[in-house]
Amino acid sequence: MHRKLAVFALLVAAPLAAPAVAQDWTKSKWGPADEIGAANYITPELVVKAAQLVKTGKTYALGIETNSKTPAYPPRGFKITIVQPGQAGTPGLGPSKTTYNDDIIDGWVGVGSQIDGLGHIGVEYVYYNGNKLADFADASGLKKLGAEKIPPIVARGVLLDMAAHFGTDIVKEGTAFNTKEIEEVAKKQGIEIRQGDVVLFHTGWIGLIGKDDKRYNAGEPGLGVDGAKYLASKGVVAVGADTWGLEAVPFETKNIFEVHQILLPMNGTYILENMNTGPLAADKAYEFLFVLGVPKITGAVQGIINPIAIR
């Protein structure tokens, strides 16, 4: 009952945020100027409630390490170089002999733990809220839907332990999570998925990194087309997993990254990839405070992230 009241209070407090029937996905229900999509579901009330989930003070870094060996979707790559500008041949700068290291990135944002912004995926060059590629995707940075627009994602986080559900350490590639599987796991865990949530799937797939990178990259278990529609209809802010691309690969149909299309352009729902869900699953931490500040790189499509779960 407590939960029902909470949801009721929420709906009263934010009546405009009710999940809409997607009729013409190119028109956002949050208006023609909207650039943040499902982040609109976040309300102060939900933030307060999410913070109240913190009871043990245990924190979880959901980001994995990113480096030149991290398996990535081709042709993506990543490299960092450490330098010591202006110091060679000196004992350091000034009387206190200050020395320093700096670091340079040459890399694609979509390597390692990442959020897919709303400018990432489109349908025939049409992106979230009807934005056409030629109108916003400048080579020097997106003019709309850039990472700098993403507000703080502070929400109730929900973990769905699919590995436990399938009784395995690593769910098999191509396994699709649809309404049936999602509802079964939620029920088993005693968890209700609500508007404003961030939903994370634990599949164990990420455990392949460093052990079988080839298999890691070649497929993955994940969200199915029906499941994506289901979660979008629930009004979740973001969906993530411990996989490189969230959705089931091989794909369920001949469509390529259709789950991405349902979530990003059609519903404004963010995607979180390569999330380190293992420690949450080990602790059966199915509900938690989820906090993510996406680096505000102007016009970036994606973000290198390390969201924090707190419970």
Place this chain on the structure above:
Amino acid sequence: MHRKLAVFALLVAAPLAAPAVAQDWTKSKWGPADEIGAANYITPELVVKAAQLVKTGKTYALGIETNSKTPAYPPRGFKITIVQPGQAGTPGLGPSKTTYNDDIIDGWVGVGSQIDGLGHIGVEYVYYNGNKLADFADASGLKKLGAEKIPPIVARGVLLDMAAHFGTDIVKEGTAFNTKEIEEVAKKQGIEIRQGDVVLFHTGWIGLIGKDDKRYNAGEPGLGVDGAKYLASKGVVAVGADTWGLEAVPFETKNIFEVHQILLPMNGTYILENMNTGPLAADKAYEFLFVLGVPKITGAVQGIINPIAIR
């Protein structure tokens, strides 16, 4: 009284974390293997208490936008490039015509909002916990003290509004914040600085970006040498400001970046730069839950960050 009790509980709960007298700074008080420094001050108890500061559900993105025009310490630069791999000449991939943007970074991590990791600053090539440059600073990534080691920084955040203190919108460059100023402002705001806190100074300096980048880069108000020792002795986890380099520039003495030396190598205290403190100051939000997950780029010196304040 509530506060005093809280501090008492803390000290009882974590007796080993008391700030030590720095005798030989090259030996960390957390042992020879320690790589996280003042993050050791974070305890589950403090996390729970910090989460209890959330009362309104308002969130603040402390990161500023980073792009090719962001003023940065030379020779640092930053550039992002948006690409559409494999799509030119197609209506999109597969029957659902999936199109996508990707982004490539060519840039220095130390541009825009950043955390200085413990491998950033040294004294004559000796870094935190006595690590010598040649032993850990590989060109392909730090072998110790890298950004991937920084645990979730979930803490009580404290804002010290120095602009209000000095009765100005923008505190003058070179103005040093030392024990006297820090204590005066804390008292004025009714705020106590405690072990495990993240302390942020609001100076208004960041307001110069885009208006007078040259002045922005040429100096800054900030923490003084005495103030740095004071905060380190308090056991704070990190100190930040809405400036590019935290400390007062022109420097107080002929030493160059001595405040960095006191904080990073000598005390393991993290530094947060280019923090967008204005909205917190405007709301007189002097206490809040501070959450930062630093992107886990293996061996990185610094991190491109967007910490979230929640109250």
Place this chain on the structure above:
Amino acid sequence: MHRKLAVFALLVAAPLAAPAVAQDWTKSKWGPADEIGAANYITPELVVKAAQLVKTGKTYALGIETNSKTPAYPPRGFKITIVQPGQAGTPGLGPSKTTYNDDIIDGWVGVGSQIDGLGHIGVEYVYYNGNKLADFADASGLKKLGAEKIPPIVARGVLLDMAAHFGTDIVKEGTAFNTKEIEEVAKKQGIEIRQGDVVLFHTGWIGLIGKDDKRYNAGEPGLGVDGAKYLASKGVVAVGADTWGLEAVPFETKNIFEVHQILLPMNGTYILENMNTGPLAADKAYEFLFVLGVPKITGAVQGIINPIAIR
């Protein structure tokens, strides 16, 4: 007469290299496997003859300096960073104290002096010899028509001094060089344009760099559509100029970079941009040995070059 004989000898020696009537430009006259286009016009006989043009031993670097300030076609940029890996804090490596600088490029190849390879320009995603974008333009490097395929370009170089022709230091933007202008200048200079030549236009335009970069980038005098067809029909190997894009801008018609299309995909004729022709013009050096080895970066579209003229 000497010249006529030479041409005669050439035609006898290389009968297959006669310029063909372009019927279907997607089929190279050098066969379906051809990837080098007009470089096929280079023959040992022509190389020997070109070398015989060397009489004074004076050499000319045709490359200009490339750096972060070089005006470039958006969004192109260029940056070099100098580093001293592994040396900070040491007196150098080993007993002989070896120290070294290294350099890192973050930049677009098409900045500064460059050759446009045959994979640069297409007509609706069809490139030289009918190659379709999707079939050869991998994000990690062109699978066909890459810079590594370009053979040594050793040829008779011919300079056409258009600035002298128009009686100005800097020919006005939009001025198109077509058959009439080319033939007039060649006649005036006593120069015949022959199969296998590299033709360079001197316009003075490059003198704007550093003085009026905005004007430099906004337009340029250059080759016209008719002139491009004329030179291609002559069988020249490459055409260059002291401008950023060779062709007259504003364009002669509504077509965009049509001269590029005539030369690169339709005739396999290379384009040389930002050539430092001033010293050649000053010396009235209208004929010379031209030598260019394009850096063999696998799959590169263009090349950062510094061709050498010798006379």
Place this chain on the structure above:
Amino acid sequence: MHRKLAVFALLVAAPLAAPAVAQDWTKSKWGPADEIGAANYITPELVVKAAQLVKTGKTYALGIETNSKTPAYPPRGFKITIVQPGQAGTPGLGPSKTTYNDDIIDGWVGVGSQIDGLGHIGVEYVYYNGNKLADFADASGLKKLGAEKIPPIVARGVLLDMAAHFGTDIVKEGTAFNTKEIEEVAKKQGIEIRQGDVVLFHTGWIGLIGKDDKRYNAGEPGLGVDGAKYLASKGVVAVGADTWGLEAVPFETKNIFEVHQILLPMNGTYILENMNTGPLAADKAYEFLFVLGVPKITGAVQGIINPIAIR
């Protein structure tokens, strides 16, 4: 006799260019302002004579392919990315439907075929002509000794076939070429090494690339300390080989890259690495016209090159 006369004429024509006894290497014999070192040996007379070596018209590209797999001295790396700016979702630009590929380099200059400029190697942070690191090595580019200063290297090229000398396809790593070996091979080949020459060693070592990259990178046959002094005393302009670092590795003594030190800072002699000498050796082409225009990247330490040999 012809040769002797030529040398005599040369000495008369350029009396100042005689190889000097190196007394204080930090003072160039070409004066305190000199930045080009042994390139001073190049004279118009020598250029004319070198051009006269062209008899067959056969050309040789001395550069090898450079890409992300090219073995390189750590931490160097190389990556090129092909993009199609502004075209996705269009049939091309304008009525003529112009499409284009562009390319971005993220890489170290010292990968693949390269010239070491005079700012590359020093002795305890002192470089050619006494330039101290702190005085010229800005992070954004060398202020002296940069690649843009290197004049056209047009010279008589000489190949010394060490593989043939040692009767093997691939000379063993660590094999040092000193005065004895150099003179023996020169004599055997009927070749005299003269002032102003570019000397290339063929060792076959480069044949390991792609077959045994690990061995390729771990050592190499090459020039010895005595041989380096010998060639410098001869007044050669540059010395190269079909190896990654020219000199014998493992080194002859405990000194590290001492041959580099003798050539670059002490004598201003350029080094050419990863030269594709195989085709020259196969043709027993021991004398040829050597032409190299180093890309004029302002302040670069090295150059990505593809010198052309013509005979």
